[in-house]
Amino acid sequence: MDGTLVVPTRPTLLVEFEVEKEVKKDYGYVEKYLMYRGQKIPYKAIVKNGKLLAIVSRRYQLIENERVVEICSEIAKRLGLSISVQDYEVSVHVFLDDAEREIGVVVHNSVDGSLALKIDATVNLGASKTIFRINTEQVYNKHYKSALNVLRDLDGIITTVLEKAEDFKYFIDELAKMSAKDYHEDLQVLEELLPKRYVEDVLRSVQYNLYRIPPSLKTVYERIANRIWSSNINMKTKISYFDKLNQFMFALAGWKE
Numbered sequence: 001m002d003g004t005l006v007v008p009t010r011p012t013l014l015v016e017f018e019v020e021k022e023v024k025k026d027y028g029y030v031e032k033y034l035m036y037r038g039q040k041i042p043y044k045a046i047v048k049n050g051k052l053l054a055i056v057s058r059r060y061q062l063i064e065n066e067r068v069v070e071i072c073s074e075i076a077k078r079l080g081l082s083i084s085v086q087d088y089e090v091s092v093h094v095f096l097d098d099a100e101r102e103i104g105v106v107v108h109n110s111v112d113g114s115l116a117l118k119i120d121a122t123v124n125l126g127a128s129k130t131i132f133r134i135n136t137e138q139v140y141n142k143h144y145k146s147a148l149n150v151l152r153d154l155d156g157i158i159t160t161v162l163e164k165a166e167d168f169k170y171f172i173d174e175l176a177k178m179s180a181k182d183y184h185e186d187l188q189v190l191e192e193l194l195p196k197r198y199v200e201d202v203l204r205s206v207q208y209n210l211y212r213i214p215p216s217l218k219t220v221y222e223r224i225a226n227r228i229w230s231s232n233i234n235m236k237t238k239i240s241y242f243d244k245l246n247q248f249m250f251a252l253a254g255w256k257e
Helices: 065-079 145-152 154-177 180-187 196-207 217-230 235-253
Strands: 018-024 029-036 039-048 051-057 082-087 091-098 103-110 117-125 128-132
Touching (some): 065 082, 065 091, 065 103, 065 145, 091 117, 091 235, 128 235, 145 154, 154 217, 180 217, 180 235, 196 217
Antiparallel strands (some): 018 029, 029 039, 039 051, 082 091, 091 103, 117 128
């Protein structure tokens, strides 16, 4: 042995495409329309600063994450909302908060086709949040031309979603009137819907009455939601977990959106 460190490499597949044309976009993005063996193919590459981010349909409408952040920043100023941004390599999640009402919205976007342009409602739970999916076409658009209409109307859409967030906040407050002990058997279903680390000890505490004060469904909801929010997982997975938690609680409480 000569002491040389050999680092195994992953197998790679190299495919060469011709480029029919390049379209320069803002913020350093370039769309490269692809060809193969001299023929157009229905795909284009999304490149930023020379780095390939995705290969998507030619119909895909690029909406740059930076543009979404800029528009949201302007809206936050107009509406008197605070803003925070969770920015990843290909996706962004922009939170606009009304601290006084303890509600807000989150605008999701990606440049690689992994997320549609989407707006959800949020409710503050102390230092954490919970996210509610809005069942309206207006707030969920795949990256085709219709998504550009969402950007143009984002100010009004955010105002509408904030009103919906008030309803969700009311729902959480109503859970305070319902004793978790009365529903402890039903709550066991959460262990099938969510990873046990988020729910197991919360449900056991309800089952064996380990709380100093008997908890309400609101207490159970907030404890589980806090764990989801603070967990080290990607935002797409968090949204999925919140959706399962919310839909279960809606059904349990007999509440309709």
